[in-house]
Amino acid sequence: MGKKTKIILALTASVAAIWAGSKIVSKPEKRPEKRYFQGEKPRVFAHRGGADLAPESSMAAFKHAAELGVDGFEIDVRLTKDEHLVVFHDRFIDRTTDGAGRISDYTLDELKEFELGFHFRDLQGKQTHRGAGEKIITLKELFEAFPDHLINLDMKEDPDSYEGSLMPSKVWRLIEKLGVEDRVLVTSFYDEQIDRFSLYAQDRVAIGGGYNEARKAFSLFKSGFGHLYHPRTDAIQIPVKYGVIPLDSQAFIEFLTSLNIHVEYWTVNDVETMDRLLRYGAHGIITDRPDIALQLIEHDE
DSSP: HHHHHHHHHHHHHHHHHHHHHHHHHHHHOOOOOOOGGGGSSEEEETTTTTTTHHHHHSSSHHHHHHTOSEEEEEEEEEEEEHHHHHHHHEEEEEESEEEEEEGGOOHHHTTSSSSSTTTTTTTTTTTTTSSSSOOOOOOHHHHHHHHSSSSEEESSSSTTTTTHHHHHHHHHHHHHTTTTTHHHHHHSSSSSHHHHHHHHHSSSSSBBOOOHHHHHHHHHHHTTTTGGGOOOOOHHHHHHHHEEEEOOOHHHHHHHHHHEEEEEEEEOSSSSHHHHHHHHHEEEEEEOHHHHHHHHHHOOO
């Protein structure tokens, strides 16, 4: 075989490989559906337990939301000084308790001394839970208190921090120990944290996309190259608008749905927006007002 013939064959093989690769990428496979997503849609998730109705991330909030009939809770998780996973959004405890300082500077027992909901005011502006005895709770306590509810879990710790380096493994070990793989979705704004968690979970837990994953999906869709999007996530949770960019597009929802990616919007508290998103096909609403969302869905049935 001559040198020219070999070069031609090599080039032909390369072109064929590129063509075959483009065919594969141009038709990305649908995500296999996790058991977490099985059941009726749309779903209502109480944001931090329903932060407008009771102190956020408190047992009182979760109990109230459960009584209303929500499908699950959207929560945030941080790590204490003695490496317990607690349900808490902020890095500091100042905004929602009568204490001050970072979660990571306190042990769990020390955090339990503070009053959660100390600053909470209800819809009428009344401090209904001051002195009610609400305390910061652990992720384990939440799972065990609500065995019939879904948990949408956001790992808040920065991956470059000590707490962040431990969090993905800590979250996975607790999920595995409690056997709750089918009723939890794990996500983070940090794609790196999701990747770390996935190394442990090995596709046994539903995964929500981070900031970069959501941006990639939307950018490819909007630019007309949606066929090049290869999803690495089971759900994408987004606000209605990011800066000046509207994300509440029916076409975008339909695009993600076609790949078996579930689309949920946060944090939606007004009935008009809820109604529009549900008509567009959104799979879930994450809200501080689960009472409104549930009434809307019941009315539409």
